[in-house]
Amino acid sequence: MRSSSNKTAALCIAAACIAFILFFLSVLPGDEGTGPAYGAVSEADYLRGKFDPVKHPLFVKVEAFGIPCDRPHYLRKEAAEALAKMYAAMKKDIPNVKFWVQSSTRNWDVQKRIWELRWRELTSGKKKMGDREIAARILRSSAMPGTSRHHWGADFDINILRNAYYDSGDGRKIYAWLKVNAGRFGFCQPYTAGRKDGYMEERWHWSYLPLAEVFQRRWNTHFRTETGAVIKDGGFPGADAAIEAAPVYVNSINPACGKAASE
Numbered sequence: 001m002r003s004s005s006n007k008t009a010a011l012c013i014a015a016a017c018i019a020f021i022l023f024f025l026s027v028l029p030g031d032e033g034t035g036p037a038y039g040a041v042s043e044a045d046y047l048r049g050k051f052d053p054v055k056h057p058l059f060v061k062v063e064a065f066g067i068p069c070d071r072p073h074y075l076r077k078e079a080a081e082a083l084a085k086m087y088a089a090m091k092k093d094i095p096n097v098k099f100w101v102q103s104s105t106r107n108w109d110v111q112k113r114i115w116e117l118r119w120r121e122l123t124s125g126k127k128k129m130g131d132r133e134i135a136a137r138i139l140r141s142s143a144m145p146g147t148s149r150h151h152w153g154a155d156f157d158i159n160i161l162r163n164a165y166y167d168s169g170d171g172r173k174i175y176a177w178l179k180v181n182a183g184r185f186g187f188c189q190p191y192t193a194g195r196k197d198g199y200m201e202e203r204w205h206w207s208y209l210p211l212a213e214v215f216q217r218r219w220n221t222h223f224r225t226e227t228g229a230v231i232k233d234g235g236f237p238g239a240d241a242a243i244e245a246a247p248v249y250v251n252s253i254n255p256a257c258g259k260a261a262s263e
């Protein structure tokens, strides 16, 4: 009797150990074997931005890490920690410039509102355009819902959303500093000048590669050849005409920001 209850206890401990190890492996970000953690959201839904970053346990409030923000912003914890380190280094090197986070994680609903607003602007004018043409215009600067790097919690925009701002004053100092130093902290500018396809140059958009590279690769696994799956439970204006272009926009990034596009 005694030895059988000892046996049962030993088995329970072994089972608990295995469960703990499995749990630990499941929360390791970017691990090739297990993939990054997504919380209670499925991988495909996470990558399409179908979750609320405010309530997601793997997201943190960026401001809590001492990083200036223009309003509450949320990022994956690893990205916020790396950004805090980068911000501290930047403050040492260029102490008098003003740096702030201007946009961060945007889920499907937020991206859909942005898309719909642009769609209304372009369809309310005199010029009549087909869905494909309207979508192509919006896609110069805004992503379709389900296809934005902003869904993933590793990307954010800084200061001013205008390239010319980074030609002089604080903008110039920040951009010059980031170009030299961001890589040391894991950050990269995905939308550089001179790319053949995709969104226009965005000097304000930065990406935390240890996470974003994995998310981009996983997005491709789910949607690159199955673009219809992005809008399987509802689309947005022009979705049927535009969604097949999604992989081009997701993958036309600065080659220095990873090899995910070519895999």
Ligand SMILES: [Zn+2]
Residues within 6 Å of the ligand: 103, 150, 156, 157, 202, 204, 205, 206
């Ligand atoms: Zn951005």
